[in-house]
Amino acid sequence: MIAKNKIKSSHIFAVQFLSAFCILFAQRDYSVENLFSQDAFIQTLRYAVYFLVLQGSEDGLVLAHAWWRGGGAGTRGARRRAARGAGALAAAAAALLCLRQPLLQPDFALFIMASLAVKYLQTAGAAAAISYGAGMACSYYEGYLVTVLPNQGSDDAQGFQAKISTFESREGVVFPVRRLFIVITRSLYCPPDLALLNHPHRRGATIEACQSLDDVSRSVAGVIGRVYRNTVYKIVRPPAPPAPGRAPAPPRPVYLAAECATPLHTLHKVKTRSQLYDELVHADYEEIRDDFCAMLAEIIARAPACRRAVELVYYDDTDEEQNLAELLLQRIAEIEPEFDTLTRD
Template sequence: MASGLLRSEFDQVSFIRKSHSLDYAGGMASNYYFGYLKHVLAASVTDVLEGICERIKLYSAQNSVSFVSDKLVILIPNTMYLNPKIDDSKLLEKTNALEPVIKNRAGVQRRFYNDVYRIKKPINNKYYYIVLEGATPLQSFYDAMQEERNISRTSLKRMQREILLKFYTYLKKLLLSRPDTENEAELILYNAYKEDGSKVDVGEVIISYFHEKLKKET
């Protein structure tokens, strides 16, 4: 009976890469999508303002500002760790959040917030705003890896890269699987450290990513 548990690392990698959701990475992506993203991204069939695009447009009109993207931008660092205070970046400053969304989840009224940041460095000579957050399930996974009493910590840590990539690809697949979320979020997978070992400023990642994107669109 125990022989089935003694699988090689190669077998574990192969299992993670398969196109099912019966693994740690797929489970994290599914919970994140169905428990949170679907509720803040998708527009309601009612007249209530709930979709991320609609709320961004309202914010833009009310404050006379421009957004670098009309989507929720989700940061996915390769280390899985993201500073809880994104505005510690020298290039980002937190402003007022978008209008919150209130949804009933299992009999509980939940209020979902989405933070807005101002990019302090111009892109193509223009200052932009952005709705930005880190992928919270990966942060939870990172925290679990630091817990010495977690008996599976060593095995999961060896599989960290595979889990990260599976989470990214499966979450992207989930977003694209529904018309009401396929164009509502943007995933940015990036290296958290430069080649010289210094930390990357999240603001630099944002500016670099959208500067290239805007250049292609103009």
């Protein structure tokens, strides 16, 4: 059961702050004058430097490891914390130097060892924490992708790529890339129809919904015959400038299976109704999204069933210069450069 009266971190901070003042004033040789003396100010600054150096080294190792593994995706929180910490460290160090005080004292090594020992005791044997976004990615993979992508060995459903082949034969069209394109929008907005992301007043490629691939039926968690469905879209491109004396001929449509990630659709609803969720009022939704994308990309890279069946497409829907249809065309061209000449043979 979730505790309804969970204590807030701000309350804990206030109690700790007041406790520190009480301990100081309880000492016989301490007074208000001592509290606001230059020596107390210098020592407070020096302890702040110690703490910020320790925190900065941890954030730096996290960022270096993420960069070494491939670009630093999903490290928004560490980057933001490192930036704030660097600013605070620079300010504290500058104040000490202005007062002609050394940044570090011999007790620095003792402070580091004590802090590391306490942190080890706190983390040793403790359950590993998982971020909100990473948990969403795991649930999305296990609860959805492994159902709609691979052939589960049953008679009522084909694998995802086989369903695309069936659609091609039935409709007489060609999918240049037989993968599921998952669109990740920057704002988290996931429209009911991807055509709503077209720019109505801009000339260029547009995306339109067609039919759906064959349904997948699974009995899941007590629901008998739950239906899963993927929508087929076509990208319509404007005609190229015609040759002299010839009428413009529009390029043939480009077909693909595409959709938004439903966990991000849910997260967007949570964001817009944050008054219902006290714990998430101050959540960093961009960080949650980045964690989701980074974890999902790692899962896809490790999972044989998804490695060549899913494409994550990041679309900045807040930038009017971006065009989703053209972005998808660029990704298709990267995977299949000759997509315009492909046939069903």
